Amino acid sequence: MTAFIQYLFNGLMLGCLYALIAVGYTMVYGIIELINFAFGELFMFGAYISIMMMVSKITLFGHEVSMPGLNFFLAVPIAMAIVAILGVVIERLAYRPLRNAPRLAALISAIGVSILLQNVAQAIFGSKQVSFPTISLFTTAEGQAKSFQIGGAIITWLQVFVVGVTIVAMVALNLYVSRTKMGRAMRASAQDKRTSALMGVNVNRVIAITFLIGSAMGALGGALYGSVYHFAAPQMGFSPGLKAFIAAVLGGIGNIPGAFLGGILLGIIESFGAAYVSSRYQSAFAFIVLILLLCFKPSGLLGSTVSQKA
Amino acid sequence: MKTGGKLNPVAKVLTGDTPTSVQRALMGVILAIAIALPFIIHSDRWTTLLTIVIIYVVLASGLNIVVGFTGLLDLGYVAFFAIGGYYSAIIFIKVLKMGFGVDIDAYWWLMWVNLLVGGLLAAGAGAILGYPTLRLRGDYLAIMTLGFGEIIRIVANNWVGLTRGPSGISGIPQPQLFGFHFSSTKSLYLLGLVIGVVSLFLISRVVRSRIGRAWTAIREDEVAAEAMGIPTARYKLLSYALGAFFAGVMGVFFGHYMNFIHPSDFMLMESFVILSLVVLGGMGNLAGPVIGAVIWVSLQEYLRNFSFVQTHPELRGIAMGLILVLLMVFRPQGILGSRRVALEMKPGSAKEAEQEREALADVRHE
Secondary structure, three states: OHHHHHHHHHHHHHHHHHHHHHHHHHHHHHHOOOOOHHHHHHHHHHHHHHHHHHHOOEEEEEEEEEEOOOOOOOOHHHHHHHHHHHHHHHHHHHHHHOOOHHHHHHHHHHHHHHHHHHHHHHOOOOOOOEEOOOOOHHHHOOOOOOOEEEEOOOEEEHHHHHHHHHHHHHHHHHHHHHOHHHHHHHHHHHHHHHHHOOOOOOOHHHHHHHHHHHHHHHHHHHHHHHHHEEEEOOOOOHHHHHHHHHHHHOOOOOOOOHHHHHHHHHHHHHHHHHHHHOOOOOOHHHHHHHHHHHHHEEEEEEEEOOOOOO | OOOOOOOOOOHHHOOOOOOOHHHHHHHHHHHHHHHHHHHHHOHHHHHHHHHHHHHHHHHHHHHHHHHHHHHOOOOOOOOHHHHHHHHHHHHHHHHHHHHHHOOOOHHHHHHHHHHHHHEEEEHHHHHHHHHHHHHHHHHHHHHHHHHHHHHHHHHHHHHHHHHHHHHOOOOOOOOOOOEOOOOOOOHHHHHHHHHHHHHHHHHHHHHHOHHHHHHHHHHOOHHHOOOOOOOOOHHHHHHHHHHHHHHHHHHHHHEEEEEEOOOOHHHHHHHHHHHHHHHOOOOOOOHHHHHHHHHEEEEEEHHHOOHHHHHHOOHHHHHHHHHHHHHHHHHHOOOOHHHHHHHHHHHOOHHHHHHHHHHHHHHHOO
């Protein structure tokens, strides 16, 4: 039972991290029907920039540079802002020119951006892992993670924080999309860009804001991932990015609560799969979920039929 | 391409028209040069490089079937290459040598059979993988293949009992034919050339056939293709399978060529390299992958002379990412590119694209 609770909670936390990236995928796919592969890389930049802001010295391009050494709670919003801008720039340069081109062109451009960012990160930060500084609030004086026990399972406060932040972010985002004017513009654009434009919606702006939010969420996910697993590496975004997309499909693409649900389910499936089946094939479970999903319920758990061919 | 309809031999080969006598002559000359090259340059290093070019050319041409001709994105193509490579290696080393303890040299003929079986195995995997995405948008194929590429690598690394994991499989026998050992780099190159030429010939025949026309129709508009009576699901499946087939064949050849395979031969990055070759040379035309592979391999070899490039392997990835994005934005038809692909990938204006979409929407609503 102890182990069960432990895996459940670990899965829940992992799922929250997936959910944060999945939101970007789901919003962007909902509006422009593009799989923005670069979200995984923006996630990675979120972790790196947080580290940059938190340490006092870091090696960039092989040169040591002094850094502000900010608090985690200040560093993460800065990282989110920088990555959000990066996301908007990417949309402007690599996707917007292709909006009327066939999907294949945009998809190839997206994978190109992903490869580019991953290697740029390697050029800037080096190919080796960079360790994530410990966060004093969640660490005891002896350097141990502060934790508590539920039924014998050890749960760290950092994990609780991750889950809490994700829930707050998701609720806020859902309110934003369902209650504000911009949110309404987003939903309208997702249904029909052309008609929305006729109704006075600035579709380009809506898409830019979607990228802004999606990238910021991805960066938040990356920063939290880095703090939980204590590292950042150029390739760290690939696998979570892929799984987040699967989570978005699982929840029903284009649906924000769906992305949250899909992320959490996928995290828990992975955690249990790794624990009770085989840890070496952990990454395969998400893929199996995707195959089953595409065979039996391609519209996802909460989705409408948007993922079907329109 | 800017010759105003007048024949530009290279460009015409690409567009999929039946080659004219001039083009046949041109291809003959290229083939003759390809055969003569190792005897002219007399350099093992360059001959090896040429063999690698051939492997890339066939892989890129196979991927071109899926990406260029059918218009679907396959991001895990190297997985099929791995299937071929591992299949033959496992048969020879794990089964024959270690399982039955026989002299594998006596079974030299099996490699030739394996070329076909490895290809068919990969084709089967391609079809199985593509099947769930048939009813859905092509984008899902990209995700499925991306995931599959990773799975294959994870299996190659972790299923030690079958693949020997990270230590790789060594001692894969060199190709032999009735006692003739393909042991010199020249003979291996020529063997690769034969396999390559046969593969390219088959691909060129298929894409110019009814099947190829169906693929092009799917690429240009799946709904319209379906409306015209093309069984799109069947043709897409055939495209996945045939694309994977050539990767499988080349995988078998690669294993026997290198005598050693290792999970790192089948990294995700290789899938992206192959995709870049297709995009660089020009999607949806036959000579595109050839041009792409020649440029890429020679560029890489040239850059090897610079120590800065050597110590910064990420430059390769940066270049590749830029190639993909810039080409898509500015020249989606690639270096050679057929006019047909150019028109399709880059509609004259947003208005034109909108009109096309409108017209289609009307069809769909009815």
